[in-house]
Amino acid sequence: MDGSSTSTAPVRVTASIPVGTPGKHRGFLTIPHSRDESAWGSIQMPIISIANGEGPTLLFTAGSHGDEYEGQIALMKAAQWLEPEMIRGRVILLPSLNHPAVCSATRLSPIDGLNMNRVFPGQRDGTVTQMIAHYVYSELLPLVDVVVDLHSGGKTLEFVPSVIMHALPDSDLHARTLAALKAFDAPAAAILTELDSEGMLDTAVETLGKVFISTELGGAGTATASSVAVAERGVHNLLRHFDVLQEDRQSDHRGRAEPGRILHTPEGGAFVISRDAGILEMLVDLGDEVVAGQAICQVHHFEDVDRPPSVYRSAIDGILWCRHVPGLVARGDCVAVIASDYPQS
Known part of the structure; x- marks a missing residue:
């Protein structure tokens, strides 16, 4: 079952609020979900x-x-402080885009096992995850000029808090997105090459020619005071950057004009994939500078204790931008990502 749209019929997801009409409206999207526990459930x-x-x-x-x-x-905080008289334009907030996954604290939906960020443009007659994606793609994306999708590392990864974009072939769209990237004001910014971009919200929005900004704001299955502050400041700064926010809520949300460092993940050297199953030992810390050939981590073979650990080295100069969090790793796990300085003309 893929994420492609198979029908031009109206969406099955319905909104309890008039999305985009003047004023402030809080409500729910109703996604049909008939099941043993609730025949007419949602x-x-x-x-x-x-x-x-x-x-x-x-x-x-x-x-x-x-x-x-x-x-x-x-x-959730923005939903509480943002009021209509403070803006010119329209702001739509979906704090729990994959609501079943949020309720279960899992990466994938516990209902259908799907990754929300791999099913766009979705399916009207698909599973719960695909129906949500179909609603966003069909009903919301035609209304919007800019999409900001806030991510972090979850339970298995931890990042240097970063704002993210992709390198875009359309020079005008690239320039507008880069300006937003800088305005977000994260400790780092990354122009990311994905391991797999099929079915991503990112790709769907970019294909429509609209600005798309994402983040990786920490992780390790939790949130810290500093990582939440980066997210809050970024939301505030983008509202100001696009001239939507007309009144500052608090002066302490104003940040620098641009991030401290712009990075990228060059193909063929950024992602470090484990060839072994075992216990991970990091040899450098998140954010540390590394050079090509430097040992960055090793995997210990706990079922074969007289075997030396397998050492993994950086293929490029840069920083340790992301690391695997759980101590136990499997063959094929991404154990580290090295990001290097983005070449700017």
């Missing part, structure tokens, strides 16, 4: 719309993976 997923006057429309999403918390917290 999933009730929160949605918030704040609109006032003419201006751009920004869609903020979080909780695409249920074990990623910084974005969820930042958007």
Whole structure:
């Protein structure tokens, strides 16, 4: 079962609020979910719309993976403080995009086992995850100018808190996205080459020619005061960058004009994949500088204790941008990502 759309019929997901009409509206998306426990049951997923006057429309999403918390917290806070008289334009908030995964604190939906960020543009007649993606793609993306999808490392990864974009072939779209990337004001920014981009919300939005910004804001299955602060400041700064926010809520949300460092993940050297199963020992810490050939981690073979650990080295110069969190790793796990400075003209 793939994530492709198979029908042009109206969406099956319905909103309890008039999305985009003037004022502040809090409600739910109703996603049909008939099951043994509830024959006419549904999933009730929160949605918030704040609109006032003419201006751009920004869609903020979080909780695409249920074990990623910084974005969820930042958007729930924004739903409380953001008022119509403060903006010109429209802001749509989906704090728990994969609501079943958020409720179970899992990366994938416990209902259908799908990854929300691999099923776009979704399916009207698909599973719960695919129906949500189909609603977002069919009903919300045509309304919006900018999409901001807030991620972090979840239970299995931890990142240097970063704002992210992709290298885009359209030079104008690349420039507009890069300006937003800098305005977000994260400790680092990354122009990311994905291991797999099929079915991503990112790709769906970029293909429509619209600005898409994402993040990796920490992880390790939790949220810290500093990582949540990055998320909150970023939401605030993007609202100001796109001239939607007309009134500052608090002066302490104003950040630097651009991130401290712009990085990228060059093909053929950034991702370090384990060829072994065992116990992971990191030899450098998150954010540390590394050079090509340097040992960055090793995997100990706990069932063959007289065998020396397998050492993994960086293929490039850069920093340890991301690391595997659980101590036990399997063959094929990504144990580290090295990011290097992005070449700028």
